Amino acid sequence: MSVDTAGNSAENEGNGQGELSAADASRLNEAKQQISEQLSKVIVGQQEVIDEIMIGLFSRGHVLLEGVPGLAKTLMISTLAQTMDLAFSRIQFTPDLMPADVTGTEIIEEDRNSGHRAFRFMEGPLFANIVLADEINRTPPKTQASLLEAMQERQVTVGRTRHPLPTPFFVLATQNPIEQEGTYPLPEAQQDRFMFKVYVKYPTFDEEFEVARRTTGTDSGTVKAVLNADEIIRLQNLVRKVPVSDHVVRFALSIVRQTRVGDxxxxxxxxxxxGWGAGPRAVQFLILGGKARALLQGRFHVSIEDIQQLAKPVLRHRMVVNFAAESDGVTSDDVIDRIVAATPTTEDELSRDARFQRIFAS
Structure with missing residues (x-):
């Protein structure tokens, strides 16, 4: 068994190994509908955010949500956890939080009968199936980095001992915009561990009206679990079986490789x-996300549209605009839009374009 750079087991993977039946595909779509139905009892709107979180979940990826306070980021994640029969843990990141507070620590334990003392590992809140890292950029980089091994290897090393994390394992982190007081920007290596970076925006007038009506009354939605761990693992494996054509893979590569300055x-x-562009994880997550998105929409193949729709959440935190762009108000999303618009969508156009011939040859 080998492990790819996206932190997932590479056994039984590939561009559609194994058989994918109509019943299998419909089960994932049914799971999406069940989760959405439960979430709608508590969460108003934010359907695009919910869809991208579910794509991340079924792709075995982690998701970073960014938005100003009060947009129900934490409520959305905790409610999602309630729809699944999984162990859930919430970590409130603060400036004084230490790495051991997240991963766990070894303590000395004495046997009352023999008087013998030995070290015993006490698991931290990271040992859960769904981990909410709340306001992750409110803690210094040293504590932020305590998640790196867990997100990549699905394990924690304390001392000389490795402690495997439960399966499935899914980190959902929230952060406030970095311009706000008391925030520490996430290191680039940490951001790269997240499959998606999702922006949570203000609700529309009608959505905010419904939020006000619901939250100031006596009615409160009751959420029930609709999926368990075994079902989620099975659905994650189904995503890996979705076939993807070489043309779609080349299109995804074209998008990512155009972000690399100087190539x-x-x-x-x-x-x-x-300033700098995205690495190979971006291609992996674009294709995996495309597979999950296709199944969630009831399709059995990945389309160019899947790659186009996921380009922003996959790339926006993996490429950094330079000072000149920032001073002109240009964001990474703006650059991604221009790259997607400049990339031919057909195999014939890609193969005939001299610029893309140079990209493929480099």
């Missing part, structure tokens, strides 16, 4: 606006 065939506007 042959990269558009001039990328060289002018981007």
């Amino acid at each position: 042959d065939g990269v558009p001039d506007f990328v060289d002018e606006l981007v």
